Amino acid sequence: MSDLIRVLIVDDNEDMRGNIRKILSFESRIDVVGEAADGYQAIDMAAKYKPDIVLMDINMPGLDGISATERISLKCPYTSVIVISVQGENEYLKRAMLAGAKEYLIKPFSPEDINQTILNVYERNKERTTEVYAHKVLEQGYVQAPKVITVFSGKGGVGKSLIATNLAVGLAKLHKKVVIVDLDLMFGDVASLFNLKIKETIYHLVQEIERLDSESILSYLVETSSKVRVLAAPIRPEQSEMITGVHVEKIIRLLKETHDYVIVDTPSQLTDPVLTLEQSDFILLVNTLSVPVLRHNKNFLEILKSLSVPTERVRIIINRATLDTGVKIKDVKTALGMELYCLLPEERFVDLSINTGEPLLEMKASSRWSKEMNKLVQQIIAEDERAKSESWIKRFRLGRKRA
Ligand SMILES: Nc1ncnc2c1ncn2[C@@H]1O[C@H](COP(=O)(O)OP(=O)(O)OP(=O)(O)O)[C@@H](O)[C@H]1O
Ligand SMILES: [Mg+2]
Known part of the structure; x- marks a missing residue:
């Protein structure tokens, strides 16, 4: 049996977070480890909980989802960000993908959409993550080039x-x-x-x-x-x-x-x-x-x-x-x-x-x-x-x- 997929939900709308949490609670492989209401909270919680997946809203007060995606992609190489956006935000979506997001979901989405996207992204990144980890382990004591x-x-x-x-x-x-x-x-x-x-x-x-x-x-x-x-x-x-x-x-x-x-x-x-x-x-x-x-x-x-x-x-x-x-x-x-x-x-x-x-x-x-x-x-x-x-x-x- 495979491990639980640890998910962080980021959205400034509390109801939206609640809905997503509810949908995900029916999928036994998924464990919601936290909720964040803006980009800054998301960065902190991603560093703290090291989730496998972050579901990231784009438009939020404080730090927006694109900047947060960028920072999380940089700081937490084992975490994949899936961006959630509403129709018509294509330009934002493009920027989110450039910032390091792995996939996106357009609101409104069905329970099947969100579950399947999370499972796909997780599986896709598992192999890569294992490889990165192997490098890290071997690189302990590694002298970093002073760039x-x-x-x-x-x-x-x-x-x-x-x-x-x-x-x-x-x-x-x-x-x-x-x-x-x-x-x-x-x-x-x-x-x-x-x-x-x-x-x-x-x-x-x-x-x-x-x-x-x-x-x-x-x-x-x-x-x-x-x-x-x-x-x-x-x-x-x-x-x-x-x-x-x-x-x-x-x-x-x-x-x-x-x-x-x-x-x-x-x-x-x-x-x-x-x-x-x-x-x-x-x-x-x-x-x-x-x-x-x-x-x-x-x-x-x-x-x-x-x-x-x-x-x-x-x-x-x-x-x-x-x-x-x-x-x-x-x-x-x-x-x-x-x-x-x-x-x-x-x-x-x-x-x-x-x-x-x-x-x-x-x-x-x-x-x-x-x-x-x-x-x-x-x-x-x-x-x-x-x-x-x-x-x-x-x-x-x-x-x-x-x-
Ligand atoms: N090796 C040295 N020999 C003589 N004087 C020195 C030497 N190094 C520094 N100084 C003196 O110390 C002063 C401060 O140097 P510098 O501006 O490089 O420090 P800094 O740490 O960048 O300062 P700040 O915190 O204000 O940015 C210089 O103007 C110089 O007068
Ligand atoms: Mg100086």
Whole structure:
């Protein structure tokens, strides 16, 4: 006898949810695990209950069904979304399928329609899911290629933007396609660190977010002389308010398609958009030899654990590591309980570089800071190579196991 199919019902209309629940109660293979009244609730409940199927209404207050479908498809690869819509919503339906829905049902539908659709989608996805799961199991301990790299610190002013921009330059110098996304949405200065004149920013981009694909998003990027592409932060702080985590998730997903590396610069607060760092392959956690910085970063590591983000993705950096502050390098290791990944020294040309908008790696390529930064670039590329070869070996093993 096969397992029960776990279903989550999402509809803002309570009567509709009740009707669907009633219909499904007559099918012995189906178990309704919950009901949600809007997209946000749906995302939370999908993460919590990990249903096999989500029945998703499209038009709902708060977060609509399309955005919720997109997020659930991304976060819960074992869950299939079936979209429920009324006649005449063809355009929406198309977008829902693009967002990752597996099937759709037009209202009104009969009990046979809904039961059969759920059973079909479940069976269709079972085989694929088993395969994905087998990969996951084999990939435990797998070194993820550092494609999306978020530079973060629990405290401001530690050198995040300096590191993010120069890392981008270093990777671009090695002919990697690099985009840097400024998620310091209120006070971002990536554009200024490259001395760029910006007309369009992430604020303009999100106005068109529903329509964007991996090609059209490129028109919002500005390229620097070092061939780094920049998605700038809004020009005015109040414009940051409308940018949500759902937007940022989509932006990063699209940019990944056309770049080798997506570097994300952040503010020191864990805002909703910044929480998409769950999507990062690497989190470069920037420290200085300062007790408050270490305290905040230790808290941040705890938060990551509570979000189930593996700490293996975190790489510890100490910036201004040559300053005499009373805190020693080994204290950082002890305080954070992690190995150190890179030490960048105090550097007297940093301010000149920031004020002129010329990245230090270009302005003073021979400085000690630039040399250490180049080592960081090499380390990241080496991790990429290692991840590729490990993934190849594991795929090979999986193939042999199946054969
Ligand atoms: N290695 C360094 N040597 C000397 N000064 C440095 C170094 N790194 C950073 N600074 C100083 O720290 C300042 C802040 O750097 P940066 O803007 O990169 O930090 P941030 O973490 O992005 O700050 P915010 O939280 O405000 O975004 C720089 O303007 C510079 O004066
Ligand atoms: Mg900054």
